[in-house]
Amino acid sequence: MKVTKKDLETVALLSRLSIPAEKEEQYTQQLSAILDYIDNLSTVNTDEIQPIAHVLPISNVFRDDVVKESLDRDLALSNAPLKDEGYFKVPKILEG
Amino acid sequence: MSYEAVIGLEIHSELKTNTKIFCGCATTFGAEHNTHVCPVCLGLPGVLPVLNKRVLEFAIKAGLALNCHINGFSKFDRKNYYYPDLPKNWQTSQYDLPICEHGYVDIVKSNGEKKRIRITRIHMEEDAGKLVHSGNTIKDSDTSNVDYNRTGVPLIEIVSEPDMSTPEEARLYMEKVKSILQYIDVSNCKMEEGNLRADLNVSIRPRGTDTLGTRTEMKNINSFKAVEEALTYEIERQEEVVEDGGHVVQETRTWDPERGITLSMRTKENANDYRYMPEPDLVPIITTDEEIEAFRKSLPELPDARQARLENEFGLSSYDAGVITSSRQMAEYFDAVVAAGADAKLAANWIMGDLSKNLNAENMSITDSPVEPERLGQMIGLISKGTISSKIAKKVFEEMWKCPDSPEKIVQDKGLVQITDTKAIEEIVDKVIASSQKIVDDYKGGNKKAIGALVGQVMKQSKGKANPQLVNQLLAQKLG
Ligand SMILES: [Zn+2]
Numbered sequence: 001m002k003v004t005k006k007d008l009e010t011v012a013l014l015s016r017l018s019i020p021a022e023k024e025e026q027y028t029q030q031l032s033a034i035l036d037y038i039d040n041l042s043t044v045n046t047d048e049i050q051p052i053a054h055v056l057p058i059s060n061v062f063r064d065d066v067v068k069e070s071l072d073r074d075l076a077l078s079n080a081p082l083k084d085e086g087y088f089k090v091p092k093i094l095e096g
Numbered sequence: 097m098s099y100e101a102v103i104g105l106e107i108h109s110e111l112k113t114n115t116k117i118f119c120g121c122a123t124t125f126g127a128e129h130n131t132h133v134c135p136v137c138l139g140l141p142g143v144l145p146v147l148n149k150r151v152l153e154f155a156i157k158a159g160l161a162l163n164c165h166i167n168g169f170s171k172f173d174r175k176n177y178y179y180p181d182l183p184k185n186w187q188t189s190q191y192d193l194p195i196c197e198h199g200y201v202d203i204v205k206s207n208g209e210k211k212r213i214r215i216t217r218i219h220m221e222e223d224a225g226k227l228v229h230s231g232n233t234i235k236d237s238d239t240s241n242v243d244y245n246r247t248g249v250p251l252i253e254i255v256s257e258p259d260m261s262t263p264e265e266a267r268l269y270m271e272k273v274k275s276i277l278q279y280i281d282v283s284n285c286k287m288e289e290g291n292l293r294a295d296l297n298v299s300i301r302p303r304g305t306d307t308l309g310t311r312t313e314m315k316n317i318n319s320f321k322a323v324e325e326a327l328t329y330e331i332e333r334q335e336e337v338v339e340d341g342g343h344v345v346q347e348t349r350t351w352d353p354e355r356g357i358t359l360s361m362r363t364k365e366n367a368n369d370y371r372y373m374p375e376p377d378l379v380p381i382i383t384t385d386e387e388i389e390a391f392r393k394s395l396p397e398l399p400d401a402r403q404a405r406l407e408n409e410f411g412l413s414s415y416d417a418g419v420i421t422s423s424r425q426m427a428e429y430f431d432a433v434v435a436a437g438a439d440a441k442l443a444a445n446w447i448m449g450d451l452s453k454n455l456n457a458e459n460m461s462i463t464d465s466p467v468e469p470e471r472l473g474q475m476i477g478l479i480s481k482g483t484i485s486s487k488i489a490k491k492v493f494e495e496m497w498k499c500p501d502s503p504e505k506i507v508q509d510k511g512l513v514q515i516t517d518t519k520a521i522e523e524i525v526d527k528v529i530a531s532s533q534k535i536v537d538d539y540k541g542g543n544k545k546a547i548g549a550l551v552g553q554v555m556k557q558s559k560g561k562a563n564p565q566l567v568n569q570l571l572a573q574k575l576g
Contacts, residue, residue, distance in 0.1 A: 085241075091238070
């Protein structure tokens with residue numbers, strides 16, 4: 001599958017990555033190669049194979065609706081790069 | 097050109113569980129910010145979410161009550177997007193195998209017309225956190241503060257087909273869904289706390305065609321009034337755009353209730369590629385037919401069935417039965433009034449009349465009514481027995497609202513017993529006839545309506561306590 005420069009830009013935007021201009025060509029080729037390799041799977045005959053939703057053969061793992069102690073707030077915030085009076089502080093998010 | 101609107105709703109309802117959907121943090125509303133958080137709901141690396149069993153139970157019950165098919169095999173997916181209210185950068189939701197599909201609810205419009213609104217699907221998902229802006233307005237702030245208490249609170253999202261064509265239908269549909277969720281007791285549905293909110297999708301097309309126009313979306317509408325007003329405005333706006341030769345732009349708009357208009361949010365729509373993928377940390381859910389049937393059996397009587405019962409059993413009008421059963425609390429109050437011995441039609445009238453008026457005036461819910469159903473039932477019993485007239489009953493009701501005394505005691509203490517003693521009434525009747533020569537002549541001259549004025553005078557002189565039927569009888573007798 002041929003990945004275009006526009007595909008690369010879209011993927012970069014969705015992943016919040018900035019790609020230096022001089023790397024664009026290289027990444028485009030690498031992504032194409034990866035997708036071509038994955039495409040080998042489409043040659044496998046899957047007629048008799050059921051789709052799976054999970055790699056492990058387990059289902060129905062539940063917990064009871066019982067309250068457990070939450071984290072102490074200072075501990076919860078201890079890894080936050082920015083905080084403000086018990087809040088996680090983040091850069092302005094409004095667009096436009 | 098005449099247009100019709102095509103409206104679809106996505107209703108988000110918070111489920112009333114004790115804990116979040118994938119961790120044991122409490123869901124209590126209004127807690128100190130960031131005190132109901134743990135590694136799971138903060139999305140720290142390496143944690144393992146586990147589904148709260150009650151969330152599944154509530155979602156299946158909601159699906160059954162909304163006439164859905166329950167999928168025996170269901171799974172969770174990751175919906176990827178970047179927004180700081182979502183610490184993991186994805187929302188755990190359901191994509192291609194939601195727990196419920198293909199349901200419907202029936203609504204009855206104000207003109208009496210019945211309409212079925214189809215439900216596409218209901219899926220389980222987690223709520224997001226809350227952004228608190230630090231500057232005076234969002235635009236002034238360089239930063240936002242985030243409270244993750246609400247992150248991971250369980251939601252069901254109920255997606256309708258675009259089957260509604262007027263703002264009224266959209267409001268009725270949302271009211272019906274709310275009523276059903278309250279009946280089955282899976283959500284508090286407190287709209288002011290945001291635990292029932294809707295995204296509205298609307299487009300217009302020339303009336304009578306089946307083309308689909310470009311739609312706009314308004315998110316997080318949390319009152320019935322706003323549903324109707326926002327849609328009314330937006331439909332008019334789209335009509336004007338098209339009439340002026342323009343094109344409706346597909347976009348998200350916000351509803352400004354103060355100004356009564358919708359505004360473009362100017363977001364970059366192209367970034368909405370959610371790249372759903374199966375959630376590897378949660379295993380699939382298998383529900384057997386036996387389990388589904390057991391849930392179906394556990395459901396209480398639902399609004400439509402209850403309304404039909406009130407119509408058939410008590411002869412209530414369809415309108416009255418609809419109002420009484422619109423909330424489970426009111427329907428239960430009604431049943432209790434009738435159980436206390438009241439006539440059903442009188443019970444409905446009093447609940448929809450004086451009781452609702454007083455509750456609304458004091459912004460109270462019926463479960464907090466100072467007049468309990470037992471006392472209202474007893475009071476209605478007094479009317480039926482002829483002890484008090486309906487007019488006197490209004491006074492008794494107001495007294496009951498203020499004090500906890502029984503209606504009998506109030507009637508005794510205030511001397512409100514209806515006069516059914518013929519002698520006593522006769523005296524007043526004679527006095528009135530003697531002092532109203534002109535009206536008496538008028539009546540005798542053939543104006544039979546004039547008797548009304550005489551009845552009024554007798555009632556007035558008896559301070560409303562004379563039995564009006566007796567007064568009528570006596571007057572008619574005496575005037576020949
Ligand atoms: Zn948690």
